[in-house]
Amino acid sequence: xxxxxxxxxxxxxxxxxxxxxxxxxxxxxxxxxxxxxxxxxxxxxxxxxxxxxxxxxxxxxxxxxxxxxxxxxxxxxxxxxxxxxxxxxxxxxxxxxxxxxxxxxxxxxxxxxxxxxxxxxxxxxxxxxxxxxxxxxxxxxxxxxxxxxxxxxxxxxxxxxxxxxxxxxxxxxxxxxxxxxxxxxxxxxxxxxxxxxxxxxxxxxxxxxxxxxxxxxxxxxxxxxxxxxxxxxxxxxxxxxxxxxxxxxxxxxxxxxxxx
Amino acid sequence: xxxxxxxxxxxxxxxxxxxxxxxxxxxxxxxxxxxxxxxxxxxxxxxxxxxxxxxxxxxxxxxxxxxxxxxxxxxxxxxxxxxxxxxxxxxxxxxxxxxxxxxxxxxxxxxxxxxxxxxxxxxxxxxxxxxxxxxxxxxxxxxxxxxxxxxxxxxxxxxxxxxxxxxxxxxxxxxxxxxxxxxxxxxxxxxxxxxxxxxxxxxxxxxxxxxxxxxxxxxxxxxxxxxxxxxxxxxxxxxxxxxxxxxxxxxxxxxxxxxxxxxxxxxxxxxxxxxxxxxxxxxxxxxxxxxxxxxxxxxxxxxxxxxxxxxxxxxxxxxxxxxxxx
Numbered sequence: 001x002x003x004x005x006x007x008x009x010x011x012x013x014x015x016x017x018x019x020x021x022x023x024x025x026x027x028x029x030x031x032x033x034x035x036x037x038x039x040x041x042x043x044x045x046x047x048x049x050x051x052x053x054x055x056x057x058x059x060x061x062x063x064x065x066x067x068x069x070x071x072x073x074x075x076x077x078x079x080x081x082x083x084x085x086x087x088x089x090x091x092x093x094x095x096x097x098x099x100x101x102x103x104x105x106x107x108x109x110x111x112x113x114x115x116x117x118x119x120x121x122x123x124x125x126x127x128x129x130x131x132x133x134x135x136x137x138x139x140x141x142x143x144x145x146x147x148x149x150x151x152x153x154x155x156x157x158x159x160x161x162x163x164x165x166x167x168x169x170x171x172x173x174x175x176x177x178x179x180x181x182x183x184x185x186x187x188x189x190x191x192x193x194x195x196x197x198x199x200x201x202x203x204x205x206x207x208x209x210x211x212x213x214x215x216x217x218x219x220x221x222x223x224x225x226x227x228x229x230x231x232x233x234x235x236x237x238x239x240x241x242x243x244x245x246x247x248x249x250x251x252x253x254x255x256x257x258x259x260x
Numbered sequence: 261x262x263x264x265x266x267x268x269x270x271x272x273x274x275x276x277x278x279x280x281x282x283x284x285x286x287x288x289x290x291x292x293x294x295x296x297x298x299x300x301x302x303x304x305x306x307x308x309x310x311x312x313x314x315x316x317x318x319x320x321x322x323x324x325x326x327x328x329x330x331x332x333x334x335x336x337x338x339x340x341x342x343x344x345x346x347x348x349x350x351x352x353x354x355x356x357x358x359x360x361x362x363x364x365x366x367x368x369x370x371x372x373x374x375x376x377x378x379x380x381x382x383x384x385x386x387x388x389x390x391x392x393x394x395x396x397x398x399x400x401x402x403x404x405x406x407x408x409x410x411x412x413x414x415x416x417x418x419x420x421x422x423x424x425x426x427x428x429x430x431x432x433x434x435x436x437x438x439x440x441x442x443x444x445x446x447x448x449x450x451x452x453x454x455x456x457x458x459x460x461x462x463x464x465x466x467x468x469x470x471x472x473x474x475x476x477x478x479x480x481x482x483x484x485x486x487x488x489x490x491x492x493x494x495x496x497x498x499x500x501x502x503x504x505x506x507x508x509x510x511x512x513x514x515x516x517x518x519x520x521x522x523x524x525x526x527x528x529x530x531x532x533x534x535x536x537x538x539x540x541x542x543x544x545x546x547x548x549x550x551x552x553x554x555x556x557x558x559x560x561x562x563x564x565x566x567x568x569x570x571x572x573x574x575x576x577x578x579x580x581x582x583x584x585x586x
Contacts, residue, residue, distance in 0.1 A: 022287075024274070027548040030487075030509050030534070049534040050549040093550070139511060212512070 025094040029055045029071075029086050031101060036135040036214070037171075037256055039106045041078035046071050046086050053090035061085070063098060080105035080260075081216070102216065106133075107258035108165055112158040115146065122147025122253070129255065130155070136255035138212045140173055140180060147180075148235060148252040155231045155257060156191070162227050167260040168219040170233070173253035175212040176243065181236045181250040182206075186219055191228040199224060206240055214255065229259070275585055276552070278536065281499070281520045281529035283567060283582035285552065289331040290578030297322055297336055302570035302579055304347035304400075304492065305560035308356045308373060313560060313568055315579060316347035316360065323360075324375060329562055331581065337375035341365070346400035346448075346492075347558075352407065359401040359409065366393040368401060368411050381411065384421045386429035400448045400492055402460070404475065412462060414447040420462060420477065433477035434462065441479035443471065448492025451475075452500070454523050461493045461500070468508060470500075470525075483525045487545040488533075490519065496561035498523040503556035503569065504533065507547040514554035515547070518569065518582075531567075531582065553580075 029048040046055050055071035056064040064087040075084060082103050088096040115127035124146045125132070136144035168188060173180050187201045199221050236250035275282050300319040307313055312334060313327040323338030338344070343364025350357050356373045370379035383396035390396055399414030407425025412418075412434075420434040420443075434443040445465040452461045452472070459480060460473040468488050472480040489505040500521040507515040517533030527536035527543060532552045537544045554574035559567050567582040 022274075025551040027507070027515060027551055028510065030545060030547045047534075048549065049537065053549075088549075096551075 023094055026050065026053065026088040026090055026096040028096040028099045029088050031086070031099060033077075033101070033103075035133055036101060036103050037106075037133040037258070038077065038103060039133070041076055042103065043074045044077055044084055044101065044103075045074040048088045050088070050090060053088055053093075055086055056089055057084060057086040059084055063087075066095070077103045078105070079103075104169060104171070104216070104256075104258060107169065107260045108163050109160060110157050110257070110259060111160045113257070114156045114158075116148065116150060116153045116155075118146040119149050124255075127155075130257045132256075134255070135171070136173065136214060136253075138173070138175070138214060140175060140178065140253050144255050145173065145253045146255070148233075148254075149249060151234070151237070151249075153233045153235065153252060155233065157229045157231070157257065157259070159227050159229075159259075162225045163259075164223065164225050165229065165259045166221055166223050168221065168229075168231070169256070169258040169260065170217040170219070170231075170254060171214060171256040171258070172217060173212070173214050173255070174209055175253075176209060177212070179239065179243075179245055179248070179251050180253050181239070182215065182217060183233045183252055184236045185234040186217070187232040187234075188219060188221060189230040189232070190224060190226045191230050192226075196230065199229075206236060208240070208242060231257075274550075276518075276531040276550070276582065277520070278529040282585045283531055284585055286581045286583065287577075289568070289581035290327065290333070291331045292325065292327075292333040292578060294578075297325060297333060299325070299576055299578060301572045302557065302574075302577070303345045303572065304558040305568050305570050305579060306347055306349040306358075307560055307562050308349060309351060311563060313562065313579075314347065314349070314358070314373075315570060316341075316344050318342060318344045318363075319576075324358075329564070329566070341369070346398065348401045348403060350403040350407075359403065361398040361400055361411070363397050363399070363415060366396045366398070368398050368409070370409075379427050381409070381423065381427050384411075384413075384419075384429060384432065387419065387421060387432045389417060389419060389432065389435070399446070400463075402449045402451050404451060404458070408475075410449055410451075410460065412443075412446040412449045414445055414463070414465070418443040418446040420446065420449065420460070420473070422477065431477055433473065433479075434471075440482055441471070441473075443467075448490075448502075450493045450495055452493070452495055454495060454498055454500075461495075463490055463492060463502075465489050465491065465505070470502075483521070484543060485519065485527070485546070486543055487547050488519055489516075491557055494559055494561060496565070499528075499561075500525065501559045501561055501567065503559050503571075504530075504546075504548075505555050505557060505572065507533075509545065509547045514551065514574070516553045516556040516571075517546075517548045518553070518556055518559060518567065519546070 032045040056068035235252035299317040322336035323341040326335040343362040346361030348359040368381040383393040397415035422430040447465040448463040470483040518531035557572040
């Protein structure tokens with residue numbers, strides 16, 4: 001009995017020595033790519049310039065672990081909506097947080113787009129910002145984003161000719177600390193001459209999230225051939241109760257719209 | 261799984277930095293009693309002629325904390341600086357004086373080392389660029405050998421405003437715009453004497469750069485600091501040191517580090533940051549590598565070449581000390 005207590009005491013003693021050492025976490029790797037939107041393919045390079053470290057990555061959406069694929073050379077991306085996740089590892093350190101990037105291929109050609117006026121402070125490069133294949137990252141202050149604080153936002157997408165469309169991608173920002181939320185609802189219409197036909201009205205649930213992230217919003221349409229699509233996007237009208245700005249209108253930020 | 265567990269513990273005495281600018285970290289430097297002498301954001305630090313380390317915080321219980329180099333708290337003063345941000349020390353005819361930039365008061369206040377107010381500079385109406393005090397949010401000062409005061413309005417309109425020693429407006433320059441001479445988040449300023457002719461070195465933090473000007477305010481050039489939100493430039497000997505608030509690649513996620521440049525303004529070491537790499541003379545993007553600091557805001561280099569690090573929005577931590585490794 002005394003012997004076993006002594007062993008426990010010893011174990012605790014050594015555990016304390018180990019745990020007393022300061023543990024540091026690695027920062028995530030530096031990612032380099034032109035845009036998350038690509039025509040044929042694009043390249044993702046990663047680096048983490050810290051002696052003894054390695055970068056592990058996955059391409060199937062799973063969390064990278066110490067035995068995941070070792071990053072050795074830039075990844076060529078050609079698959080639509082693929083998610084690449086990466087993480088830094090080194091002996092003696094806590095692995096970094098995971099960084100993730102989702103890439104989107106060229107959709108159906110959109111000849112032109114018009115949009116409700118964004119907030120003058122976040123007017124990007126006009127409505128074409130939404131079809132320029134440039135991604136805005138997570139900094140809503142840059143010119144790749146359009147920011148809206150109105151009750152509803154209308155986008156008109158003009159296709160060169162009648163085109164089959166079955167899916168809409170709205171790529172937007174989620175930065176809840178900065179009052180930027182995904183929309184509450186999107187209505188998609190087909191517009192032809194004098195007729196406007198509602199194809200889909202889709203509502204989105206507001207989920208509390210602490211990370212700032214550019215995210216896709218997918219809307220499946222009944223298979224249809226269109227020359228013009230109209231989207232009416234309703235930003236969240238009232239911030240949820242848990243938010244410091246509860247009851248106030250949320251901001252909507254978009255950097256790209258694609259049709260598939 | 262077993263190995264992963266073991267890997268979770270960092271080796272003892274981790275060394276930060278590169279080349280001959282490497283340091284050992286002491287997170288327990290401050291011996292201040294947190295219940296009596298709390299800090300909020302630790303914004304800037306200087307060393308006075310007696311060798312004491314002076315910290316400025318926006319905690320109005322004690323805006324100024326005076327330490328010895330071993331971290332023993334010697335004295336505190338100041339309750340009237342809710343927006344205490346910039347702290348500059350100037351030896352004025354043998355006496356140390358301090359210049360405090362207060363973001364909330366929209367003022368620059370000159371005090372004795374014990375906190376007696378000597379001069380207050382209000383918002384610079386004389387420039388014609390301001391209509392009210394709120395537009396002016398000074399972040400930092402530097403004082404020329406002749407006593408001229410240079411203020412950077414780093415959270416306001418990004419002008420550099422020059423006054424004489426009595427506080428009389430002389431000129432202003434910088435400001436916002438698209439030209440190289442313009443500034444965005446002019447967060448810090450110092451006088452750089454390393455190459456014989458005194459120059460002004462001004463931070464353009466959101467542009468990840470330092471910009472050089474003559475003492476008369478003519479733009480000379482830009483030192484690109486890709487990826488690094490550099491705070492105030494601090495010159496000690498042949499080197500320029502700066503706290504890096506965060507990495508551009510990982511914004512608002514405690515991704516700061518410390519950077520050190522040599523006399524040619526080439527980055528030679530990053531503490532808890534990536535090794536500086538130049539390709540065809542171009543510095544490649546820098547970033548945090550080890551999450552040891554949160555939001556570094558200023559460094560002070562003492563007469564033993566030790567670095568003291570003050571941090572913003574980092575859980576009200578006291579400053580850290582880093583000692584050079586031979």
